[in-house]
Amino acid sequence: MEKPQVNVTSAASGHGEKEEGAGGAVILFFILGLVGSLLVGWVLFPQLLYSKKRQPVDFNHDKHMELVSDGCESCHFFRPDGTYSGVPQLAQCIQCHEEPNGEDPEEVKFVEEYVKKEREVPWLVYSRQPACVFFSHAAHVKMAKMDCVTCHGPIGESTSLKVYQANRITGYSRDIWGENMLGVKRKSWDRMKMDDCAECHAGAHVNPGSVQTQKDGCFVCHK
Ligand code: HEC
Ligand code: HEC
Ligand code: HEC
Ligand code: HEC
Numbered sequence: 001m002e003k004p005q006v007n008v009t010s011a012a013s014g015h016g017e018k019e020e021g022a023g024g025a026v027i028l029f030f031i032l033g034l035v036g037s038l039l040v041g042w043v044l045f046p047q048l049l050y051s052k053k054r055q056p057v058d059f060n061h062d063k064h065m066e067l068v069s070d071g072c073e074s075c076h077f078f079r080p081d082g083t084y085s086g087v088p089q090l091a092q093c094i095q096c097h098e099e100p101n102g103e104d105p106e107e108v109k110f111v112e113e114y115v116k117k118e119r120e121v122p123w124l125v126y127s128r129q130p131a132c133v134f135f136s137h138a139a140h141v142k143m144a145k146m147d148c149v150t151c152h153g154p155i156g157e158s159t160s161l162k163v164y165q166a167n168r169i170t171g172y173s174r175d176i177w178g179e180n181m182l183g184v185k186r187k188s189w190d191r192m193k194m195d196d197c198a199e200c201h202a203g204a205h206v207n208p209g210s211v212q213t214q215k216d217g218c219f220v221c222h223k
C-alpha cells in the first residue's frame with residue numbers, strides 16, 4: 001500500500017520539474033514562431049507572392065524629355081475622339097531610331113529586335129486594371145486637371161523602368177495591389193484598388209454613385 005504512495009509523490013515532483021521546463025520551451029517556441037511568421041509575412045511572403053519581370057527594353061524618360069519637342073504629349077496624348085493613346089506605339093519612335101544613335105545596348109536591342117523587325121514592344125503596364133474596370137484619362141487629366149504623378153508616381157522623371165511585379169494569385173500588378181504588405185499607404189500612387197478610387201471620389205465629390213458603397217453606383221467604374 002505504501003509503495004505506490006511513494007511512487008506517486010516522486011512522480012508528482014518529477015512532473016512539476018517537467019512543467020517548468022515545458023513553460024520555458026513554450027515561451028521559446030512562441031518567440032521563434034512569432035519571429036518566423038513575421039519573417040514569412042514581411043519578407044518571404046511578398047517574394048513568393050510577386051513574380052518579378054524586367055521590361056523588354058529599358059527606357060529613359062528623363063533623357064527623352066530633353067529630346068522631344070512636346071513634353072509628355074509627344075508620346076502620351078489624347079486622340080481626336082478623346083480616348084487616351086496610353087503606352088506609345090513603334091511608329092512614334094521610328095523617326096529617331098531607324099539606326100542606333102549611340103552605343104547604349106538597350107537602344108541597340110530596341111532597334112535590332114523591334115524597329116528593324118517591325119515588332120511592337122510588349123511593354124508591361126504597371127497601372128493595368130482588370131478588364132471589368134472602366135477608367136477614363138479624359139475625366140481626370142482634362143476635366144479634373146490632375147497631374148500624372150498623383151496616380152502614377154514619378155515615372156515621367158525616371159532614368160530607368162522599374163521591375164514589374166505581378167501578383168501570382170490575382171495577376172494584378174503590385175502598383176495596384178499596394179507596395180506595403182500591411183496596407184499602409186504613404187503616397188497617393190502607392191496603391192490603386194477599388195477603395196482608393198472611391199476614397200478620392202468621395203473627397204472630391206465626384207458623381208456620388210462612384211463611391212462604391214452606394215447602390216447602383218457600380219457601373220460608373222465597371223463595364
Ligand atoms: C526625338 C527623337 C527620339 C524619339 C521620338 C525617341 N527617341 Fe529613343 N533615343 C533618342 C536618342 C537621341 C537616344 C540616344 C541617347 C544617347 O544614347 O545618349 C535614344 C535612346 C533610346 C534608348 C536607349 C536607352 C535610353 O532610353 O536612353 C531606348 C531604349 C529608346 N531610345 C527607345 C525609344 C522608344 C521606345 C521611343 C518611342 C516611344 C523613342 N525612343 C523615341 C531619340 C529619340
Ligand atoms: C519618347 C516617348 C516618351 C515620352 C516623351 C514620355 N514617355 Fe512615358 N512612356 C514611354 C514608354 C515607351 C513607356 C512604356 C513603359 C511602360 O510600359 O511602363 C512609358 C510609360 C509611362 C508610364 C507608365 C504607364 C504604366 O502604368 O506602365 C507613365 C506613367 C508615363 N510614361 C508618364 C510619362 C510622363 C508623365 C511623361 C512626361 C513627363 C512621359 N511619360 C513622357 C515613352 C514616353
Ligand atoms: C486618376 C488617376 C490617373 C491620372 C491622373 C493619370 N492616370 Fe494614367 N492610368 C491610370 C489608370 C487607373 C490606368 C490603367 C487603366 C486601365 O488599365 O484601364 C492608367 C494607364 C496609363 C497608361 C497605360 C495605358 C495603356 O493602356 O497603355 C499610361 C501610359 C498612362 N496612364 C499615362 C498617364 C499620363 C502621362 C498621365 C498624365 C497626363 C496620366 N496617366 C494620368 C490612372 C491615372
Ligand atoms: C486622386 C483622385 C482620384 C482618383 C485616385 C481616381 N479618381 Fe476618378 N475622378 C476624380 C475626379 C475629381 C473626377 C471628376 C472629373 C470631372 O468630371 O470633373 C473623376 C471622375 C471619374 C469618372 C467619371 C465619372 C462620371 O460620372 O463621369 C470615372 C469613370 C472615374 N473617375 C473612375 C476612376 C477609377 C476607376 C479610379 C481608380 C482606378 C479613379 N477614378 C481614381 C478623381 C479621382
Ligand code: HEC
Binds near residue numbers: 212
Ligand atoms: C470608383 C470606381 C469603382 C466603383 C464605383 C466600384 N468599383 Fe469595383 N473595382 C474598382 C476597381 C479599380 C477594381 C480593381 C481593383 C480592385 O480589385 O480593388 C474593382 C474591382 C471589383 C471587384 C473584383 C473584380 C476582380 O476581377 O478582381 C468586384 C467584385 C467589384 N469591384 C464589385 C463592385 C461593386 C459590386 C460595386 C458597386 C457597389 C463596385 N465594384 C463599384 C473600381 C470601382
